[in-house]
Amino acid sequence: MTPVLTIDGVRVEASPGATVLDACDAAGVYVPRLCAYPGLRSTGECGLCYVSIGGETLRACSVAADTGMTVDTTNAEARSLRAASMRVILAGHPHVCLSCPERDGCSRDECTYNNPPEERCCGEFGRCEIAKVASYVGGLPDAPAYVHGWRGQTLDQTILFELDLCVGCGRCVAACDGLDEAGSALELVDAVVRPKAGDLRTSGCTMCGACVMVCPAGALTAAGGRGDDWLAKRRERTSLHERVLPPEDLLPFTVRVIEALVPAKEGVFQLYGQGGDTLLISGVIDLRAGLLRTLEGDVAPRACSFRFEEDAFYTQRESELLARHLQKHGSMPQGDVLEGLFDEDDDL
Amino acid sequence: MTEQAREFWRWSETAYQTDDVDWRSAGSITVGIDVGSVSSQAVILAGGKLYSFYSTRTGSNSPDSAKKALSGAMDGTGMSTDDVSYVVGTGYGRVNVPFANRAITEIACHARGANFMAGPTVRTILDMGGQDCKVIRCDDKGKVQNFIMNDKCAAGTGRGMEVIADTLGVPIEDIGRRSFEIDSEPEPVSNVCTVFAKSEATALLKAGWSVNRVLAAYCAAMAERVSSLIDRIGIERDFFITGGIAKNAGVVRRIERITGVEALKLPEGSNLDPQVAGALGAALFAHALLKKEQKERAAAGADL
Numbered sequence: 229m230t231p232v233l234t235i236d237g238v239r240v241e242a243s244p245g246a247t248v249l250d251a252c253d254a255a256g257v258y259v260p261r262l263c264a265y266p267g268l269r270s271t272g273e274c275g276l277c278y279v280s281i282g283g284e285t286l287r288a289c290s291v292a293a294d295t296g297m298t299v300d301t302t303n304a305e306a307r308s309l310r311a312a313s314m315r316v317i318l319a320g321h322p323h324v325c326l327s328c329p330e331r332d333g334c335s336r337d338e339c340t341y342n343n344p345p346e347e348r349c350c351g352e353f354g355r356c357e358i359a360k361v362a363s364y365v366g367g368l369p370d371a372p373a374y375v376h377g378w379r380g381q382t383l384d385q386t387i388l389f390e391l392d393l394c395v396g397c398g399r400c401v402a403a404c405d406g407l408d409e410a411g412s413a414l415e416l417v418d419a420v421v422r423p424k425a426g427d428l429r430t431s432g433c434t435m436c437g438a439c440v441m442v443c444p445a446g447a448l449t450a451a452g453g454r455g456d457d458w459l460a461k462r463r464e465r466t467s468l469h470e471r472v473l474p475p476e477d478l479l480p481f482t483v484r485v486i487e488a489l490v491p492a493k494e495g496v497f498q499l500y501g502q503g504g505d506t507l508l509i510s511g512v513i514d515l516r517a518g519l520l521r522t523l524e525g526d527v528a529p530r531a532c533s534f535r536f537e538e539d540a541f542y543t544q545r546e547s548e549l550l551a552r553h554l555q556k557h558g559s560m561p562q563g564d565v566l567e568g569l570f571d572e573d574d575d576l
Numbered sequence: 577m578t579e580q581a582r583e584f585w586r587w588s589e590t591a592y593q594t595d596d597v598d599w600r601s602a603g604s605i606t607v608g609i610d611v612g613s614v615s616s617q618a619v620i621l622a623g624g625k626l627y628s629f630y631s632t633r634t635g636s637n638s639p640d641s642a643k644k645a646l647s648g649a650m651d652g653t654g655m656s657t658d659d660v661s662y663v664v665g666t667g668y669g670r671v672n673v674p675f676a677n678r679a680i681t682e683i684a685c686h687a688r689g690a691n692f693m694a695g696p697t698v699r700t701i702l703d704m705g706g707q708d709c710k711v712i713r714c715d716d717k718g719k720v721q722n723f724i725m726n727d728k729c730a731a732g733t734g735r736g737m738e739v740i741a742d743t744l745g746v747p748i749e750d751i752g753r754r755s756f757e758i759d760s761e762p763e764p765v766s767n768v769c770t771v772f773a774k775s776e777a778t779a780l781l782k783a784g785w786s787v788n789r790v791l792a793a794y795c796a797a798m799a800e801r802v803s804s805l806i807d808r809i810g811i812e813r814d815f816f817i818t819g820g821i822a823k824n825a826g827v828v829r830r831i832e833r834i835t836g837v838e839a840l841k842l843p844e845g846s847n848l849d850p851q852v853a854g855a856l857g858a859a860l861f862a863h864a865l866l867k868k869e870q871k872e873r874a875a876a877g878a879d880l
């Protein structure tokens with residue numbers, strides 16, 4: 229039977245056997261995840277996919293979609309649990325570059341803030357899935373710095389294992405499993421991946437590349453130009469599903485992005501903080517100038533990403549978006565300049 | 577419109593100034609300016625207390641309207657723009673307050689202004705402006721909690737009423753009173769669209785309706801439309817009406833009848849004008865923002 233559920237107020241038909249996370253994917257509603265990957269079984273341990281199901285906060289990847297369920301993916305408790313999980317994950321994975329104001333275009337060779345090289349991000353910087361998910365979920369600034377030990381870097385045939393980067397999500401184990409009778413050539417030991425029998429070949433590896441394609445952490449890579457070619461060829465043959473990433477039109481809130489992508493035109497921008505909280509909805513005569521000004525204002529330290537739309541009737545559009553926000557949340561966006569202006573205190 | 581033609585739709589400009597406050601010794605002058613599509617208002621606070629306000633029609637050039645409203649509020653006080661420490665602009669034309677330190681959405685300003693004007697018991701505010709109609713729900717501090725506005729159509733707004741005033745040749749101040757000078761309440765007109773209002777009103781007159789009866793039918797139709805908007809986010813006491821139409825008893829009393837909730841009246845002899853709620857809220861925010869900045873500066877100074 230086809231389960232029919234309600235996700236964020238919208239009726240969704242899921243395929244039989246789908247998890248709530250699958251149903252969200254089918255509905256085009258993004259829910260963060262690391263251990264889950266479409267079509268693969270997940271360990272259900274990363275703790276990023278929390279949603280509220282009928283008032284209970286649960287991991288979407290571990291609950292079967294069922295008729296009559298009401299799912300709220302924006303639930304506040306769910307979001308704070310996600311952020312807490314993300315902090316735990318980042319405590320075991322280098323991340324200082326991710327929350328750095330200079331992150332765009334930094335080569336990471338010389339650090340303006342003198343972060344030691346062992347704490348800086350790895351070679352996957354810029355395309356890393358963890359970074360994208362982390363900036364969506366939040367939890368970056370107060371995660372303790374992780375010190376990279378550069379232990380256990382091994383090149384097994386074409387696949388490079390960087391054990392310090394592994395977050396133990398188990399995707400690679402699941403991707404390798406079920407490819408043939410032999411089962412997975414990989415296993416997790418103490419939340420770190422390793423070939424079952426010591427090296428890949430004796431573990432039954434067929435060099436299909438699936439594990440490299442699903443790794444969100446840069447722990448399994450096919451490094452260098454030769455590796456890229458190798459991977460590109462294998463990617464064509466793979467039956468893996470596409471990765472599900474945070475929505476793209478959310479742009480990182482940085483000078484570089486604003487200057488490169490935002491026109492000096494009338495419109496409305498929405499600013500988001502950690503976990504997708506709306507901080508600001510603002511209609512301005514010049515989007516670029518408005519965003520750059522906001523970058524220097526009080527909300528900036530709390531802001532992670534933004535979205536903008538051009539609209540000549542920007543004050544009206546702003547009111548529409550505010551109305552939508554108020555009807556959902558019952559208060560103005562939290563980063564509004566008005567915060568703290570309501571308390572009567574004596575005159576000057 | 578020819579030279580001699582009377583402009584029936586025009587609300588008279590309103591102005592207020594008090595002698596109770598001496599702005600020169602007040603410590604700070606803060607200003608709120610609300611540039612709407614039909615009218616613009618400026619409110620001046622001296623030391624956080626209401627000092628003066630002025631309301632004028634918005635011309636085709638909004639920056640001029642903002643300046644006109646402000647100079648109207650300063651007229652005869654000896655105050656100049658140099659004396660002003662902080663300006664907040666609001667309203668659809670708010671970017672046209674080029675001298676504003678900050679722009680703040682009119683939703684927040686209306687709630688803040690209504691809270692100040694009618695007191696902390698206000699929970700539902702209906703603002704009937706020139707070109708739109710909003711319903712705002714707020715808490716005891718005037719913080720917005722919910723908000724809804726009409727779709728992009730001028731029916732049920734000040735502009736719609738102006739068209740009727742003009743078509744029927746009735747000064748807009750008289751519409752409310754005259755709409756009750758009838759034997760029995762007519763059915764509301766079917767169409768409050770400003771585009772059709774003119775021809776429909778003319779048709780009713782031809783069919784033998786009295787001018788007052790047509791006015792009643794229009795006020796009723798507008799009240800129905802607005803009430804259904806209020807219904808969408810619910811009405812909670814106290815209920816307060818701001819904007820130009822707050823002065824039109826023909827619409828207000830019919831809204832009260834439909835919703836079953838009486839709107840809060842300003843105390844007899846109050847100098848406040850419900851039309852300046854937005855500008856008043858903006859001025860109050862300007863005052864609070866100025867204080868915040870001064871505090872931050874003082875704290876930064878202490879750090880050095």
Ligand code: SF4
Pocket residue numbers: 400403404405407413414428432433434435436437438439440
């Ligand atoms: S390359 Fe393929 S077979 Fe080898 S470990 Fe990775 S997924 Fe398994």
Ligand code: SF4
Pocket residue numbers: 393394395396397398399400401420421439442443444445446447448
């Ligand atoms: S190697 Fe990558 S995919 Fe495998 S468990 Fe570690 S982080 Fe996950």
Ligand code: FES
Pocket residue numbers: 260261262263264270271272273274275276277278287288289290
């Ligand atoms: S995706 Fe659900 S716990 Fe990891």
